[in-house]
Amino acid sequence: MRIESAKRIFKLGLTNFWRNSWLSFAATLIMTLTLLVVGFFVISSVAINKITDKVRAKMDVSVYFNDSASTSQITDLQKQLAARTDVKTVTYISKEDALMAFEKQTQNKQIASVIDPNDNPLPRSLEIKAIQAESIPVIAESLKQESLKPIIHNISYQDNKDLIDRLVAITAFTREFGWMLCGIFILISILVVINTTRLAMFTRKDEIEIMRLVGASDAFIKYPFVLEGLIYGLLATIMSMSIVWIGLFMILPRTTHYLGQANSQLLLVFFSGNFWAMLGLDLLVGMAIGVFCSLISIKKYLKF
Numbered sequence: 001m002r003i004e005s006a007k008r009i010f011k012l013g014l015t016n017f018w019r020n021s022w023l024s025f026a027a028t029l030i031m032t033l034t035l036l037v038v039g040f041f042v043i044s045s046v047a048i049n050k051i052t053d054k055v056r057a058k059m060d061v062s063v064y065f066n067d068s069a070s071t072s073q074i075t076d077l078q079k080q081l082a083a084r085t086d087v088k089t090v091t092y093i094s095k096e097d098a099l100m101a102f103e104k105q106t107q108n109k110q111i112a113s114v115i116d117p118n119d120n121p122l123p124r125s126l127e128i129k130a131i132q133a134e135s136i137p138v139i140a141e142s143l144k145q146e147s148l149k150p151i152i153h154n155i156s157y158q159d160n161k162d163l164i165d166r167l168v169a170i171t172a173f174t175r176e177f178g179w180m181l182c183g184i185f186i187l188i189s190i191l192v193v194i195n196t197t198r199l200a201m202f203t204r205k206d207e208i209e210i211m212r213l214v215g216a217s218d219a220f221i222k223y224p225f226v227l228e229g230l231i232y233g234l235l236a237t238i239m240s241m242s243i244v245w246i247g248l249f250m251i252l253p254r255t256t257h258y259l260g261q262a263n264s265q266l267l268l269v270f271f272s273g274n275f276w277a278m279l280g281l282d283l284l285v286g287m288a289i290g291v292f293c294s295l296i297s298i299k300k301y302l303k304f
Contacts, residue, residue, distance in 0.1 A: 009220060013227030020196070020203075024228070027189075027196040028235045031289060034185040035240035035282045041178035042278065049171065061128040061140050062093075062156040069124070069151035077148070078126055086135035091127040098122040123153055186289065193232060193293035197225060201297060222298050229290025237282045245271075 017024050065074055074092070082090045093101075099120055130136045140157035201208065211221055248271055271278075 031236035229294035233286030
């Protein structure tokens with residue numbers, strides 16, 4: 001293609017975009033919303049995964065012993081657990097340690113003072129941390145053997161397990177719902193851009209026919225509309241990434257409350273470190289939708 005033809009095509013594409021400014025604005029706005037949904041889905045998935053990982057990292061098994069259990073029995077069990085390859089640490093919590101922890105966690109001093117150190121009802125326990133959270137069910141199951149029932153009063157794993165299961169379910173639901181929402185908005189964008197482009201072509205039907213009669217090639221007729229679709233994608237990408245970037249800084253103080261300062265900063269670092277990748281992805285998706293819709297719409301008018 002000659003340079004002069006390329007200039008004419010570029011000029012004609014810009015003219016088409018501004019000639020149908022309201023239609024172009026509608027198509028760009030819908031595409032911006034689509035890219036915003038994609039960006040929100042990526043960031044929310046990272047945030048939820050951070051929350052899940054944080055809880056999973058704190059997950060452990062606490063084994064509470066009957067008062068009748070001897071110190072040697074507890075020590076033997078502690079050694080057996082520490083020897084396991086899937087166990088990271090095993091910490092012994094004495095009655096005194098349990099009382100100190102209770103007093104620290106209880107803000108009401110009157111309630112904390114109810115327990116008499118000389119008649120401490122709090123049980124001794126072992127706090128077991130696994131190398132991987134997935135190993136915890138296996139460790140908890142090993143503690144249910146018959147030989148240990150006389151000395152073990154309770155195992156705290158079940159409450160933690162229910163919490164983790166709920167978090168995993170929420171993560172899976174968010175991921176599936178996010179993909180579904182992205183698909184719906186992409187479909188809406190395609191329909192809106194196709195109809196916008198077809199309407200623009202319909203208003204220029206006579207002009208397109210005259211161009212064909214005077215010998216204009218299919219490429220010369222088609223490329224301005226393809227360029228118009230590219231402009232939709234480019235503007236939508238710029239708008240969506242700007243909104244996401246501004247929105248991230250606005251909600252960061254709130255995420256600090258739930259994720260903590262360190263994890264909130266990790267979220268910002270993730271977005272900053274992957275900014276160009278997300279920008280490229282949005283640009284690719286936006287321009288692909290614009291070009292695809294333009295090619296589908298113009299195909300009808302190149303057949304006569």
